[in-house]
Amino acid sequence: MNIAEGLPQQELKNQFNKTGLRFTPQREAVWRIFEGNPSGYTISQATAALAAQKVGQATVYRTIRALQDLGYLKKVHDQNGERRFVASRPGHSHMLVCRSCSRAVECSDCDLSVLEKLISRQTGFAVEGHHLEFFGLCPECS
Amino acid sequence: MNIAEGLPQQELKNQFNKTGLRFTPQREAVWRIFEGNPSGYTISQATAALAAQKVGQATVYRTIRALQDLGYLKKVHDQNGERRFVASRPGHSHMLVCRSCSRAVECSDCDLSVLEKLISRQTGFAVEGHHLEFFGLCPECS
DNA sequence: AATTTAATGAAAAATACTATCAATTATGAA
DNA sequence: TTCATAATTGATAGTATTTTTCATTAAATT
Numbered sequence: 001m002n003i004a005e006g007l008p009q010q011e012l013k014n015q016f017n018k019t020g021l022r023f024t025p026q027r028e029a030v031w032r033i034f035e036g037n038p039s040g041y042t043i044s045q046a047t048a049a050l051a052a053q054k055v056g057q058a059t060v061y062r063t064i065r066a067l068q069d070l071g072y073l074k075k076v077h078d079q080n081g082e083r084r085f086v087a088s089r090p091g092h093s094h095m096l097v098c099r100s101c102s103r104a105v106e107c108s109d110c111d112l113s114v115l116e117k118l119i120s121r122q123t124g125f126a127v128e129g130h131h132l133e134f135f136g137l138c139p140e141c142s
Numbered sequence: 143m144n145i146a147e148g149l150p151q152q153e154l155k156n157q158f159n160k161t162g163l164r165f166t167p168q169r170e171a172v173w174r175i176f177e178g179n180p181s182g183y184t185i186s187q188a189t190a191a192l193a194a195q196k197v198g199q200a201t202v203y204r205t206i207r208a209l210q211d212l213g214y215l216k217k218v219h220d221q222n223g224e225r226r227f228v229a230s231r232p233g234h235s236h237m238l239v240c241r242s243c244s245r246a247v248e249c250s251d252c253d254l255s256v257l258e259k260l261i262s263r264q265t266g267f268a269v270e271g272h273h274l275e276f277f278g279l280c281p282e283c284s
Numbered sequence: 285a286a287t288t289t290a291a292t293g294a295a296a297a298a299t300a301c302t303a304t305c306a307a308t309t310a311t312g313a314a
Numbered sequence: 315t316t317c318a319t320a321a322t323t324g325a326t327a328g329t330a331t332t333t334t335t336c337a338t339t340a341a342a343t344t
Contacts (some may be wrong), residue, residue: 020289020290020291021290021291022290022291022340022341022342024290024291024292024340024341025279026291026292026293029289043274043331044226044330044331045235050211054293054296055290055292055293056292056293057293057294057332058292058293058294058332058333058334059291059292059293059340061331061332061333062291064181068192071198077273089259096265096267096269098267099270105267106266107261107264107265110257110260110261112257115252116276118151118252119238119249119252119276120278122249122250123238123249123275124280124281125238125240125247125278125279125280126278126279126284127238127276127278128277128279129276129277129278130274130275130277131219131272131273131274131275131277132272132273132275133268133272133274134258134261134271134272135269135270135271135272135273136267136268136269136270136271137267137268137270138266138267139266139267141193142223160318162321163321163322164309164311164321164322165309166309166321166322166323168322168323168324169322183300184297185300186300196324197323197324198323198324198325199301199324199325200301200302200303200323200324200326201323201324203301203302204322204323216323225337229292244309
């Protein structure tokens with residue numbers, strides 16, 4: 001039931017290669033811990049977990065950024081306001097985060113265009129996009 | 143046209159006093175720079191601006207946190223993904239941030255309950271709330 | 285195999301944030 | 315007002331986080 005379950009490693013490798021980057025064993029190791037955990041990790045949790053696999057701290061930082069840039073990691077905020085990264089599919093979507101276990105699921109994109117029009121009228125802004133994050137209790141924690 | 147324009151200093155003072163805190167000249171200085179700038183400040187911008195007014199770094203950190211807790215500062219993300227703080231009224235609301243000048247305006251709360259119900263059905267989550275931030279171009283930058 | 289390019293990781297550097305504590309300032313009671 | 319109490323400040327030290335550097339290693343290309 002992972003967000004990115006069934007994502008072929010090949011797709012990720014291709015995405016890296018497309019921009020001249022290499023899908024190294026270290027980068028694969030980083031991806032694997034996220035792919036395997038729907039609650040994701042804070043940076044410090046990830047560096048700790050990956051240190052056990054002999055992946056250096058700088059590499060973790062660099063890889064998390066790369067995965068973010070490719071759209072395979074998204075940033076969310078847990079109950080404590082701490083920043084976590086969770087596996088996701090590329091593209092715009094919204095995240096729904098459990099306040100108890102931090103499990104995150106991706107919501108299919110919801111149409112806020114009506115809202116954006118309303119806000120444009122109210123404020124005079126040309127609204128171009130939004131970030132939306134939901135929080136609540138996941139089925140297991142309910 | 144500031145978000146918090148016309149907010150009486152008195153109200154802020156009362157809010158501080160209500161919890162046993164004092165509205166000191168330093169805290170007032172912090173508040174004033176935010177009140178006067180709809181684009182808000184990053185922490186480092188704020189510490190720099192306030193150092194010129196002889197407000198110490200620790201006090202800036204402490205005061206920003208206090209103003210946040212009281213609801214008079216809200217955190218937004220600018221075009222570079224950097225965290226800024228902008229003056230706001232207490233309570234739940236959404237922020238609309240200009241990608242060019244970082245000017246932020248507060249949107250009256252918009253009803254996402256229909257969306258939340260839909261997401262509950264789709265995911266099984268008990269949705270309790272959300273964070274929503276819009277970005278676009280403000281009238282001046284359009 | 286030789287060459288070129290990218291990635292790694294250890295360490296240093298830079299940045300961000302928090303805690304400590306003596307001195308100062310405000311508040312309230314007498 | 316004066317004294318006692320409590321909160322605040324800011325300098326500094328301390329901790330944590332993130333980025334950069336660079337020599338080395340590994341991968342891709344020729």
